[in-house]
Amino acid sequence: MDELISIGEFSQHSGLSPKRLRSYASAGLLIPAAVDAASGYRYYSLGQLRNARLIDALREAGMSLADIASFLRRPRQDDLDRWAQRVIVDAERRQEAVGLARRLVAMEVHEARVDQEVRRGERSMATMRMAARTDIGRVRESNEDMVLTSERLAAVADGMGGHPGGEVAAVAAVSAIRAAFTGRSVDELLAGVRAANFAIWDRARTSPDLEGMGTTICAVGLTDDGQLVAVNVGDSRAYLQREGSMSQITDDHSVTAELVQRGELSEEDAIDHPQHKVLTRVLGGGPDVEPDSVLLRARDGDRLLLCTDGLVNEVGKDQIAPLLADAQDGASVADALVELAVSNGGQDNVSVVVIDVIAAPPTG
Ligand code: MN
Numbered sequence: 001m002d003e004l005i006s007i008g009e010f011s012q013h014s015g016l017s018p019k020r021l022r023s024y025a026s027a028g029l030l031i032p033a034a035v036d037a038a039s040g041y042r043y044y045s046l047g048q049l050r051n052a053r054l055i056d057a058l059r060e061a062g063m064s065l066a067d068i069a070s071f072l073r074r075p076r077q078d079d080l081d082r083w084a085q086r087v088i089v090d091a092e093r094r095q096e097a098v099g100l101a102r103r104l105v106a107m108e109v110h111e112a113r114v115d116q117e118v119r120r121g122e123r124s125m126a127t128m129r130m131a132a133r134t135d136i137g138r139v140r141e142s143n144e145d146m147v148l149t150s151e152r153l154a155a156v157a158d159g160m161g162g163h164p165g166g167e168v169a170a171v172a173a174v175s176a177i178r179a180a181f182t183g184r185s186v187d188e189l190l191a192g193v194r195a196a197n198f199a200i201w202d203r204a205r206t207s208p209d210l211e212g213m214g215t216t217i218c219a220v221g222l223t224d225d226g227q228l229v230a231v232n233v234g235d236s237r238a239y240l241q242r243e244g245s246m247s248q249i250t251d252d253h254s255v256t257a258e259l260v261q262r263g264e265l266s267e268e269d270a271i272d273h274p275q276h277k278v279l280t281r282v283l284g285g286g287p288d289v290e291p292d293s294v295l296l297r298a299r300d301g302d303r304l305l306l307c308t309d310g311l312v313n314e315v316g317k318d319q320i321a322p323l324l325a326d327a328q329d330g331a332s333v334a335d336a337l338v339e340l341a342v343s344n345g346g347q348d349n350v351s352v353v354v355i356d357v358i359a360a361p362p363t364g
Pocket of ligand 1 (some may be wrong): 308310348349
């Protein structure tokens with residue numbers, strides 16, 4: 001039987017304050033070996049020293065008391081490896097959040113300067129006019145696509161993982177980029193996509209009903225120095241219609257798209273390939289993601305189309321291009337594209353955003 005020592009002596013031996021020891025006792029992590037019934041004095045055994053130090057080390061590593069309790073029931077090196085990884089990821093995420101805070105603080109000053117330049121006629125103002133449509137299609141029981149339009153930002157997201165995960169992931173993605181993007185820089189949009197990815201992944205692994213959820217994202221932002229920035233993860237696309245021709249400005253992150261890019265598969269054969277819809281990058285698949293981004297100077301008359309795969313799987317490029325080139329307004333084009341996808345089969349949810357860029361030259 002181990003020798004019993006008072007809480008004061010145990011505190012000295014372990015380097016943990018009596019207050020800490022009491023808090024670990026009340027959390028059920030480190031119960032005193034004996035409590036004097038009359039005085040209420042707590043006694044610990046020397047054999048408890050190792051556990052006391054272990055609990056304190058885990059606490060210092062940022063583990064919650066509940067996580068420590070479950071670790072102590074079955075202590076494994078594997079779990080410590082996982083925790084170490086999480087500490088790294090958490091630190092990165094905090095750095096990103098600090099970066100965003102910095103940008104938000106700097107933004108006010110920047111906006112005042114932009115306003116001044118616009119008033120003096122030193123800066124051209126570009127704006128985006130947008131029309132968004134989303135449709136459940138003919139087959140699916142829910143719509144897990146999400147569209148976003150705000151003053152300087154448009155996005156589509158194609159959620160996956162079944163109800164309710166797909167919708168949760170798609171909503172999380174568009175709301176994170178909306179919060180991150182103020183129009184100052186491309187980095188804001190990339191930071192927003194990474195933050196969305198982490199948030200989705202973190203929720204998916206801790207909520208059993210959301211397990212396996214994920215989403216694509218494809219977004220176009222207009223920076224206040226007149227650049228269009230497109231970012232994407234997954235197989236939702238952005239097309240640009242400029243000077244009479246339409247081109248896809250994003251690359252799909254799917255098994256077949258990558259084979260096509262490497263010249264190992266033709267675009268026609270990709271449609272019948274067994275891994276046609278298998279994505280190689282998705283938001284929520286892991287703690288980190290590398291979004292693609294493209295930067296273009298906005299030109300007056302540019303028209304962009306954002307769409308989920310529900311459009312391109314039903315409507316060929318040869319059908320999309322003339323609709324986009326049509327002089328009619330964006331809302332009618334968006335309607336026509338969605339109607340066509342649904343009447344061609346509507347096997348999937350379908351979403352589009354049509355963006356018209358209006359760029360006035362400097363007035364000075
Ligand atoms: Mn889809």
